[in-house]
Amino acid sequence: MCVNILDMQRELKERAGIFVSARDIERTLAALQTTTDIWTTVERSQVPMRVLCALLGILHEQNLIAIEDTQLILTDAGRAFCHEHQIAPWHATTCHTCNGRGVDIASLAGVVSAFREIARNRPEAIQDFDQGYVTEETTLARVAFLWWRGDLDGKEIIVLGDDDLVSIACALTGKPKRVVALDIDDRLISFIDAVSNERELTNLTTLQHDLREPLPDELVGKFDVFFTDPTE
Structure with a gap:
């Protein structure tokens, strides 16, 4: 006990x-x-x-x-x-505007409304791949953070697993040189490809890939930034 x-x-x-x-x-x-x-x-x-x-x-x-x-x-x-044990209740002291993230998605002018519209039609999360996407605001905050840290403008970015649609949000800014989204789920790959074609996001491409396997040789060492949100 x-x-x-x-x-x-x-x-x-x-x-x-x-x-x-x-x-x-x-x-x-x-x-x-x-x-x-x-x-x-x-x-x-x-x-x-x-x-x-x-x-x-x-x-x-x-x-x-x-x-x-x-x-x-x-x-x-x-x-x-x-x-x-003198354990006091949790107390909020974070900023109510940014929810404690320290970045403001309003800095992504022109991207916020477009991304929210796109995200409404994303494939449903399924347990087969342990999916569970974050809110649109969280994805946009991640992109704003990348921009703040100098990891967006002119960068080549690879997204390892993308049910959160970070690749689309990055590409919508027009800032990265190239964004490549890898995912095992062909539904997500098809969706990202369709958005890329519809929105003419020429800097966005995809590859269906099981990340339990090594990356294809043509992708190794070719990127400035990688992004992933691993499972718990």
Whole structure:
């Protein structure tokens, strides 16, 4: 039985199979004091999903949380545990305009509305490839970040897996020299190709490819920037 944070840390490390800090546990419990939603818990705790799921299992076994439908509910015992270990509730201090990202998608004038229109028609995410795309605002913020960091203008960019349509958003800016999107899903490849043709995005090409296999030789060492959003 886990009676303190250190015991819980040891158990969690064994279950998750990777290093876990005591702060990961504290941040999760801080988040659970303010939300019952798992995705909000991920966002507020900044704990990887693999670790979080293992931790939630431990917390549930210890009766520190209850799981009802899809809700994570901190029990009275859980609140007492937080009080005993001086774990305060999560508190928001991030910018409400940019949601703490530090970039403003308004800088992508002319791209925002076009990308939102395109994204409405994207293929549905499927579990076969562990897909789950982010919001349009998140994709646009990623492109704005690339621009800020000098990784967009005149660059050759390769996107490794692209259910978030980063390749399209990059190409719409007209800034990159070349954007190549790789994905295993032929639906996404066909969609990106169709958008590229319709919008005359001459700097955007695709390749259907299983990233469990090595990159084709003609792509190795040919890019300035790579972008990927790996699975948890």
